[in-house]
Amino acid sequence: MHVTVRKYADKAPLIDGLVPSVRDGFVPLLRRTPGFKGYVAFGSEDGHVVSVTIFHDAKSAMRADDRVREGVVSSLRDLLPNPPEVMTGEALLHEVSKVQRDSGPGMFATVRLFEGIGPREEVLPLAREHVFLTIKGAPGFRGYYAFLDEADSSRGVSASLFDTREHAMEANAWVVSVMRERNIAPNPPRVMAGQVAIVAAAED
Template sequence: MYVAVRKYAEKAALMGGLVPRVSDGFVPVLRRAAGFKGYCAFPSEDGHAVSVTIFADRPSAMLAEDRHREWVVSNLRDLLPNPPEVTGGETLLHEVSKIQRNGGSGMFVTVRVYEGVGPREEVLPLVREHVFLTITGAPGFRGYYAFFDEQDASRAGAVSLFDTRQNAMQANERVVSIMRERRIAPNPPTVMLGQTAIVAAA
């Protein structure tokens, strides 16, 4: 699996205008792309418009990237004139439970980005043993994707999907505590979270 997280800084207030255009125009384009697995978009509570795309593998994701960029420039230039900040990479761990095929507000998303993470061969076993089981066994769990950013090997990301904000926040607190206690990541993560405005799956 390959995950890409796109952050459009300080554009959360525009989500209402983005939803119909993206749902009716962009989501069908994504669904036709080879290897497409899932997509969601949400206004983060700290004020950004954020999207997460999931593909079967990196080659499929890279082929779709050009379409993504072209569609946004052609259809959303008035709302999103600047390119997003992108963090992405091939998943090291992932699990899915009851992802909705369509819908809007059905899930709560948490994106955590850790800076200064150690070598993957040291970090991955710890994440698998302690974090992965905590997330996937938590109440309301819907999905989890962990990856190293392909642009920076010292940056790691995780996308968690839950049924409600309450369950997401409880799981997030446990995970951040585990990451600190086990010294998996030396610094607190940057966190973006919010209720989904768009959800689509293959």
């Protein structure tokens, strides 16, 4: 799996206005793109619009980039005139327990950005043993993806989905604590979290 996180800075107040265009125009475009697996968008509590897009592999994700840009320009240009901050990479750890195909309540997303991550061969076994296996069993778990940013391999990024904010925040606090204790990521992460506004999965 290949994951891309996009952050449109300071645009969270526009999320309700973005939903119809994204849901009715942009999401169908993504679903027609080969390799598409999933998409989530939310307004983060710290003020940004954040999206997480999942494709089968890097090649599929790269082919989709043009469609993403075209979709934003054609239907969202007035609301999102500036390019986003982009983080992308191969999903080193991923799990989905319950796929929801349409927008709706009951999904809360958290994206964590960890700076100063060590070498992959050292970090991945620790993360798998001490974080991944436990977070899958956390109350309200819906999905989890973690990757190293291709632009900076010392930046680790994780995206998780839970049924409620309470469960998401409990899991977030636990993950940060464990990663610090195990020296997986000694620095506190930057966190973007919010109620999911749009969620879409590939059609069977």
